[in-house]
Amino acid sequence: MKAIAAIFVVCLMPCAALAATPAEIAAGQKIAETTTLGNCDACHMFQGADEAGNIGPVLKDVRAMVPDRKLFYAIIYDEEARNPQTIMPAFGKNQILTPKQINEVIDFMYTK
Amino acid sequence: MTEIEGLILSAPSRRTVLAAVAAGTAAGLMRPALSFAAAAAPRASSYPAKAFIQHSQDATLQAMFGTSSVTASADVKMDAPDIAENGAVVPVSFDANAPKVTAAAILALDNPFVMACAYKIPEGTSPAIASRIKLGKTTKVVSVVQSGGKLMSASKQVKVTLGGCG
């Protein structure tokens, strides 16, 4: 249900060329919640995360937080480039996640 | 960050134990036991093996007590953490306010085998026992006490989480 709602939201956005499919969103969720992949909930609270950490900001209304998808990608890819003090791992630069996986995480996070 | 009032130094009991171990003098501490014939080995034949290989509360209670009929009761108090620090060492204790308690058991419903431990409690022994058990994952933990032949229980959901770094 949530996934379907998300597709509508994405389709309404003028910038979104392609809507995220439920499969992409599900893949993103798996990456976000798997300790050896994104492990997002180790540091970030988001709805549905089980016993999440509180080191990073709460991920709620994510589309409003980071409306620019390119910026969002850059944050996950290498946040240290933007903020040298961050402790967020450089998931793209250090090859923890592939570009496809980062995009799937974004698709998932945009449903939060 | 919700720091709580600091706990300075360690609990006195820890220090007592440490001092006793270090001195090697306190009663019964650190005696290698194999050669010690002070108490005979318990009879393994009394072990309710069947109760320890069941996968449901009903089957476990049936095998242990001959009945699966159990009533949740406020007279059984149980202490277990909301979130286990580590699933390998979870402190669990119970304390029953009931007459003629003859036996007790601690169950972890989502463990591979439901029964964690059981006790035969003779007259004169308090129906209050603390121990440490393993939980494979988040599960309901149940303390069951047999009082006058009837089973009464208390239960609590204990969360077991993954470590932070994976």
Add this chain to the structure above:
Amino acid sequence: MAHQILVHAMSSGGSTTVEALIKHPMDSGFVKDKAGKIIPAHYIEVIEFTHKGKIVLTGYWGPAVSKNPFIKFSFKGGKSGDPIGISWVDNKGETAATSSNIM
């Protein structure tokens, strides 16, 4: 130094509290070693506590009791100097016993 049992027995107000820590791996049979091989189940099945020879508690343990098990309980009576006996037998038939005096 296998098979140690540490005991603390303390009497006060007409009852005796016994705390014991028993050295035992309590292998569940569900855990793999570094080479990926299952570590066979090895756990205490029966543990008995006596006061002056009379059983004050019998414990039946399974693989879900933690490594180096701890137990705390109390019974009526007991005075300083009385002997407390502890003995156990595990699923491999190994046994250990110790005796200590109430403090």
Add this chain to the structure above:
Amino acid sequence: MKLALIVLASLWAAPLAQAASQPDPAADLQGFQGYFLKRFPKVPLAAYVNGPYNFSKSERDQWKQIIEFPPYAFAVADGKTLFDTKFANGKTYASCFPNGGIGIAQTYPMFDAKTGRVVPLGVAINRCRVANGAAKLSLTTGKLADIEAYMTSTSDGKPIDVVVPHDPRALAAYQAGKEYFYSRRGQLNFSCASCHVQAAGMHLRGDVLAPALGLTASFPLYRSSWGDVGTLVRRFIGCNKKVKAEPEAADSTAYRDLAYFMTYMNNGLPIAGPGARP
């Protein structure tokens, strides 16, 4: 989001501020301890030895139950037996240490002017063995950790008293340890400080990250996840692996220097080892 990141950054900046041209351990110590005391005003200095338990009541309650009869009691008992056992030449460990090795753990790691290197307690125990014709033991766990647990227990409550003498080699070792502590490494790109200064007291999923202040005071540690007692070096190796960095050798200069810096930062705090953690 931007705002939150800026707040983090400023919190983090304090202990880094003294980018050293000339190492000044005493000034670092003041800045380091002061940073934590200011950030967590409810936690008194000595309480930092209890690490995560100042930040989570649930974890603290479990810990209190566990240390009622602590799982490291066997290590202390076995360590005492080993400590008192004679080497083939008839001597014991006591012959290698001041005061017969009793109540001295708080002075380690120690700078050894003879070799110009830092000597943590574990290394000192191995040196003693070699001097008496015995083979070295693993520095991470097992018998050496047990001996260390026993020796540390005899220092329980004594204030940590690590000395960085006015010797350029000692200062260099201290500085190297400090740089290791603040340097990012591994695929996850974390420094020791990322977790134990910047994110100290916060939840990494279910776990509370212990502040670096007080961290070394409860070693050696019984960790439930280890199922036995391990040394500070064992933890260094584990942390390096967790951030997906190549761990150093247990006996490396890097780890000796890191232990030197971290323990010096805990000067004045009471020894609380061996400890118990999840």
